[in-house]
Structures are given as C-alpha cells and as structure tokens.
Amino acid sequence: MEKKIILTYRKGNILNGCRLNLTKELVNILDLNEEKREFILEYKDKNIFLMATNNDIKEKKSVENGEIKHLTIIMKAGYEKGKNNYKISIPLQVAKMMQLDKIPMVKVKIEKNIIKITGIEKKVVNEVKEERILKREGKIYMITVKKGGSAKTFTAIQIAYFLAVIKKSKVLLISSDTSNDHLFNLLTVEEAQELSKDNNVSIDAVGKITIKKGLKQLVLSSEKKIDYKDYIIEARENLDIIPLESDIFRLTTAKEFTDYQNYMLKFPKVMKQLRKFYDYIIIDGIPVSDIDNFYTEVADKFIIPIVPDEATIRGAINLVQKIGATRIHAIMVSKYRKTAAKDEYLQMLNSWIKKTSIIYPEPVKELAQIEQLIKNKKTIFESESKYLLETQKSFIKVAKDM
Numbered sequence: 001m002e003k004k005i006i007l008t009y010r011k012g013n014i015l016n017g018c019r020l021n022l023t024k025e026l027v028n029i030l031d032l033n034e035e036k037r038e039f040i041l042e043y044k045d046k047n048i049f050l051m052a053t054n055n056d057i058k059e060k061k062s063v064e065n066g067e068i069k070h071l072t073i074i075m076k077a078g079y080e081k082g083k084n085n086y087k088i089s090i091p092l093q094v095a096k097m098m099q100l101d102k103i104p105m106v107k108v109k110i111e112k113n114i115i116k117i118t119g120i121e122k123k124v125v126n127e128v129k130e131e132r133i134l135k136r137e138g139k140i141y142m143i144t145v146k147k148g149g150s151a152k153t154f155t156a157i158q159i160a161y162f163l164a165v166i167k168k169s170k171v172l173l174i175s176s177d178t179s180n181d182h183l184f185n186l187l188t189v190e191e192a193q194e195l196s197k198d199n200n201v202s203i204d205a206v207g208k209i210t211i212k213k214g215l216k217q218l219v220l221s222s223e224k225k226i227d228y229k230d231y232i233i234e235a236r237e238n239l240d241i242i243p244l245e246s247d248i249f250r251l252t253t254a255k256e257f258t259d260y261q262n263y264m265l266k267f268p269k270v271m272k273q274l275r276k277f278y279d280y281i282i283i284d285g286i287p288v289s290d291i292d293n294f295y296t297e298v299a300d301k302f303i304i305p306i307v308p309d310e311a312t313i314r315g316a317i318n319l320v321q322k323i324g325a326t327r328i329h330a331i332m333v334s335k336y337r338k339t340a341a342k343d344e345y346l347q348m349l350n351s352w353i354k355k356t357s358i359i360y361p362e363p364v365k366e367l368a369q370i371e372q373l374i375k376n377k378k379t380i381f382e383s384e385s386k387y388l389l390e391t392q393k394s395f396i397k398v399a400k401d402m
C-alpha cells in the first residue's frame with residue numbers, strides 16, 4: 001500500500017518532523033498497545049524495516065562520509081488516546097536519505113511480520129524535477145466571484161498549497177486585494193516580516209501594516225527583464241506570494257492616475273514574464289476593485305467559489321456567460337450549511353452545470369475546524385482532522401487537473 005508521510009516544519013521552513021500514521025494492521029504487527037509502545041526501527045539501503053521488540057536486539061548506527069548507512073534503534077510510537085491512533089516518527093537523517101522531504105509518500109509492504117517501507121525512487125524525483133522545468137510556462141488561474149466573503153481567499157490558498165507542496169509545482173499567489181489576506185491567512189505578520197527581504201513588511205504601533213515593495217512597484221518598475229525575487233515571500237515550500245501595497249491607486253492625484261494607466265499597460269507583460277518562472281500563478285480576486293478587470297483579462301482559467309444563495313448563483317451564471325464556460329475550470333460551493341432553501345438553489349445550479357464540462361465537486365461545508373485552521377494560518381492539507389477529509393477531496397478534485 002502507499003501511505004502519505006506527514007512533514008512538519010518550524011519557522012523558516014526548516015523540517016523538524018516526519019511522521020507516519022499506522023493502520024490497525026501495522027499496529028498489530030508491531031504488537032503495540034497503550035502501555036507498550038516500543039518497536040524496532042532498522043534502516044539499511046534506503047529501506048526502513050519496522051518490527052516488534054525482541055530480547056536479542058542490539059542498537060547500532062554506522063555512518064560513512066557523513067551519510068547514515070545502517071541504523072537499528074528501539075523507538076516509541078506516539079499514541080492519541082481519544083482517537084486510538086498510533087504514529088511513528090522517522091528519524092530526520094533517515095527521512096532525508098530516503099528523500100521523504102521531497103516526495104512525502106512511501107510504499108509499505110508486510111513480509112513475515114516485518115514492515116518494509118520504501119520511498120519513491122530517486123529516479124522519479126529527478127523525473128518530477130525535469131518535468132517541472134520543461135512544463136514551466138505557467139498557467140494563470142483566477143479565483144473570483146462578485147460577492148464578498150464567499151471563500152475566494154480560502155479557495156485560492158488551498159489550491160495554491162496543493163499545487164506547490166503536494167504536487168511539487170512552483171506556484172505564485174497574488175491578489176488584487178490590498179488587505180493581503182492571501183499572505184496573512186498563511187503567515188503571521190511576524191513570520192511575513194521574517195521571510196520577506198529588506199524589511200519589506202512592517203507594522204507600526206497601531207497595527208497598520210505597510211508593504212514597501214509589492215506587486216504595484218514590481219509592475220511599475222518593470223523593464224524588459226523583471227527582478228521579481230526581491231518581492232516574493234516564500235510562504236511554504238514552492239509557494240511564493242507577492243503582497244500588494246495598501247495605497248494602490250486612490251486616483252486622487254495626477255501621478256496616481258498615470259501610475260494606474262501604466263499599471264494597466266504593464267501588468268500583462270509582467271505576467272507573461274512571471275509565467276516563465278512558475279508552473280501556476282493563482283490570483284485571489286476581489287471584484288470590487290477596479291484592477292480586478294484587467295486581472296480577468298490575463299487569466300487562462302477561472303475557479304468560482306459560491307455561497308449558495310439566489311443572488312450569488314445568478315451572479316455566477318452571469319459571470320460564466322460573460323467569460324465563457326470553456327474558461328471556467330471549476331465551480332465550488334463554499335461555506336455550505338444544509339437548509340431547504342440552500343438545497344433548492346443548489347438544484348438550480350446543478351441542473352445548469354450538468355450541461356457543461358465545468359468541474360463541480362461536493363460542496364465544501366462551513367466547519368468550525370476550517371475557521372480554526374484559518375486562525376492558525378494553516379491549510380486543510382496541514383491538518384490530520386478526519387472532519388476535513390471530505391473538504392480535502394473536493395479541493396483535490398479541482399486541483400489535480402489544473
């Protein structure tokens with residue numbers, strides 16, 4: 001069977017944990033219970049072997065040229081009482097040797113009461129890398145709908161995370177929203193400050209955040225070749241964000257007006273250049289802003305999150321008619337709470353979508369767990385809560401064919 005490895009990072013994207021959850025079958029083979037949680041972990045030739053403890057085991061470790069060659073240790077499984085879950089930590093040195101930090105998937109085989117764990121071949125890792133370089137002529141997806149608070153930012157973030165961290169593509173997330181929720185729903189202000197270059201993000205005593213160099217400056221200062229690296233904040237592995245200055249185009253002075261016109265002119269050119277560095281550019285839209293209109297023009301495809309009420313559904317249908325159904329990648333029902341009225345609206349939507357090839361996953365429910373995740377600056381893929389499995393499935397359905 002194939003199993004997912006859970007990687008955890010501390011500040012600055014430094015790997016500090018590599019975990020595998022055990023199925024009931026694996027727990028039985030290792031003879032684990034609430035009181036006795038020791039087992040033997042052996043590492044050899046890029047394989048991990050797990051077995052139940054026995055009396056004649058001797059702990060061993062051999063290292064050659066700084067690389068771990070062979071390891072036998074007695075370890076203790078973690079146990080979550082309420083959930084009756086057992087999990088093991090894979091030593092980080094071993095995880096790195098097996099490249100689990102690059103592809104967090106393993107094959108698990110059972111041979112005569114020994115659990116054999118192998119990573120996905122290095123060859124595959126290289127192939128993935130090569131494919132990535134070849135493919136990079138990024139596609140632009142815009143998440144938009146004419147309605148505030150309909151989970152546009154939430155949707156943009158989950159999709160960007162899936163593509164970057166799970167699919168291992170290079171992703172850029174930008175927004176037309178000066179509140180920079182696309183950044184601050186993934187990082188605290190302190191983390192954003194730490195990860196940005198040249199104190200690009202600052203906050204004053206009353207909590208006002210200033211972005212020194214953002215998308216506006218990048219676009220306006222762009223020449224033939226853009227130097228975008230100073231502007232990005234790497235929020236997760238492979239997931240870059242460019243924030244947006246809060247004072248964007250108030251149009252109160254002549255200079256602001258000229259800047260606005262230049263921005264409009266230069267934006268498509270900058271996007272064309274950025275495509276070369278990224279596999280995907282995700283735009284978290286905010287349709288009340290003017291600049292949103294020309295963001296719409298550069299996007300290849302659209303994802304529309306919908307909170308089911310009559311006005312929003314009508315708005316979405318209008319939007320689809322305006323930009324054309326073939327440019328719509330997916331429509332996702334968001335923040336869904338079952339009521340008779342909502343289900344009636346959804347039926348109206350279903351019967352219409354059925355006639356198109358637009359991807360339409362199961363509704364994403366409004367959940368306290370999701371609210372909490374957003375508060376903790378985490379994505380649904382960084383949680384192990386079983387309540388989020390359905391939500392993960394909906395997002396995978398949308399993101400896997402992007």
Ligand SMILES: Nc1ncnc2c1ncn2[C@@H]1O[C@H](COP(=O)(O)OP(=O)(O)OP(=O)(O)O)[C@@H](O)[C@H]1O
Nearest residue numbers: 148149150151152153154335365366367370371374
């Ligand atoms: N499935 C969900 N369950 C619970 N809360 C959710 C869910 N999806 C989004 N939210 C919450 O709903 C609020 C609005 O979500 P979000 O910010 O993603 O919407 P938006 O469309 O980007 O809003 P805006 O128009 O202000 O940019 C946020 O507070 C978010 O935490």
Ligand SMILES: [Mg+2]
Nearest residue numbers: 152153177181
């Ligand atoms: Mg938003």
